[in-house]
Amino acid sequence: MGGAKKTKQPLGRAAAIGLTKEKIVAEAIQMIDENGLNSFSIRDLGRRLKVYPAAIYWHIGGSKSDLFSEICGGVMADLMTRDEVSDDWRDTLRDLFDRYRARMHAHPHVAPMIGAQMRSNGAPNAPWVEIILDALHQGGLEGEEAIDAFNALVGGAVGFTTMELGGAPDSKEEWEQSLDEKMNALSPEEYPHLTALYPKMRNRAFVTRWKNGSEAPLDTGFRMLVDTLIEGLSARSRKPGHEG
Template sequence: MAKRENSGVRAPAKDQAQASRQLGRAAAVGLTRERIVDAAIDLIDRKGLDALTMRELSRQLDVYPTAIYWHIGGSKADLFSDIAGALTAGMIDPEDTCADWRDTLRLLFRRFRERVHRHPNAAPLLGAQMRSNGAPNAPWVEIILAALSQAGYRDQAMVDAFNALVGGLVGFVTMELAPGPAEQTAEWEKSFEVRLDELDDERFPHTRRALPLMLNRAFVMRWKNGSECPLDTGFDALLESLLKGLELRAPANTPP
């Protein structure tokens, strides 16, 4: 019994000492939340999102994984959220807003796309990953809601307009920068192109006519992503279409 009581006392003390050493090491190398996020983004840029593991990140920073968890809040989901917030931080400030709500939204979403194009491997965190949503995105969410309020949107109509705008534009950018298959090779790319070129003229007349313009410049008809072949005019077309639609659907322009 005495042995069990003693071991029960020593184990927490040992854990505390180990944690203290780890945090002491982290402090010695200047570990901060910001440095962890910067290192994570650098790792994603160089090796892709799948390469971001706590083990690899701790190796890059030369600290124990425990020290990273202590700084970021306890889970990899918290790290993803911080990365998403860092990628869009300072994208637009309240003083950058324009007199016309449409110009504010143009500015915001063009800056958003430019920012994500600098870190294409992280694009899934800004659209497809629910775990990166939330408070870190609040600054630009506030700008969008203020613009929609200026346009006359309120309550559920504002939420619906917000979802249409963000879903369309963020979805476009994340699709544009979607990574190719892991087995992508020159042979795979050639095979992709050959299969498209073999489409039957009678069965797919519109596709065949448009194909020269669509190859590598249209969704589902490409084998290179937007880092190599950006879809600039398509993004502009979507942005202007959404703004026009929001303008027409604004409560002030909608018949009772």
Template sequence: MAEPPAGLPTRAPRGRAAAIGLDKAQVVDAAVALIDERGLAAFSLRELARRLGVSPAAIYWHVGGAKEDLFAEISASITGALSAGLDASMPWDARLRQVFERYRALVHRHPAVAPLLGAQMKSNGVANLDWVETILSALQEAGYRGPALRAAFNALVGGLAGFVTMELAPAPGADDWGARFAERLGAIDPAAHPLTHAALPEIAGRIFVLRWRNGADIPLESGFSLLLELLIEGLRANAPGPGTPQAKD
């Protein structure tokens, strides 16, 4: 449910929600805790209501009439902390580094929530604009305007948020899946895939595609840091100069 426009009174809680002092922040915190415990796929509004001691209707009143509305609130609660206390006087590249390092750290605290931030379009429903403003400000300082600004924003957010979403992708639930996957890696034919076979001691279980546990167990921090530096240096190198043709998409 959307917040009332500025200047209009906020509707007071009624019924059971009012009796126990339930508010939106409590609902969101309890939902995150439940997702941490059971995973996103097993999350249930009915179970959330049971834990809070209210009817599902009380949750709908606070966050909207669908599970996706609650997911949007969870996304906003995480991204809302990204720009807090950020020193606006820092150079644009330092601001971007800080925002995206914070982003990864915050999502790693609640890894099961990661798909909401990168793979669920409805998570934009309560978009936190502070971090959008921070990124746009940094990109403008780097020289991006108009369509080039849009392209730079999408490359930066898509690359970094996408990395974290993949890093924390839910692992399969089967108890023996990891063992079976390791067996398949051990059976790689060195004649057919010599580079992959030679690199297995270094990459097995530690790169996208060839892993059986996610980044909550085996973090991929060095890859994220490298991607962040590549994107920042790419933004610096490709900043449009005066008269440079703008992106068309």
């Protein structure tokens, strides 16, 4: 039998208070900013919005992973528009990753979600992914090589920022003292480079710090990483068969 196709309708109170996917995502980001990712739950989000969890799932999909994907998309929204790309594909990539890191520093508790959990993957990331792929195309990197280049860039920049903003120890003073004791006890004969550089590496390098990037950002290290990746891709683009 024929008939009009039924469409889902928002749950009563959710519709009455004007609940939208955008409102849910914005409130979720604010909760994570305030309390951290580990403390976040759909139930608490529902209480904050004064709706049942079912209303949230109705708007964002059938699982918490769907919400996390939307959160990542919300944090990364408007990172760079097509109108803001540079005439030089290398400058586009530098600018994009600088913006990405700045955005993560503004939302440090979201960084582990984007960098370490596949549930952050999905269509909400499409705008910045397209910009990277277009820049690589301009640099003469196509097909499988473009995919490998994309993975190298995103893995390097996102991984760096995720590590940089990793959780700091509860007692920074105790950790600092313990780290100094253990590092200063190392043998210069066995670890000549580490013992010589440790005074300058203290709290300025991975493995030798007690504060995360929110308090002690690793600016120059990130700049070297991005520049090295882009310079390497640029060198490949100049090989025979490439345009760049």
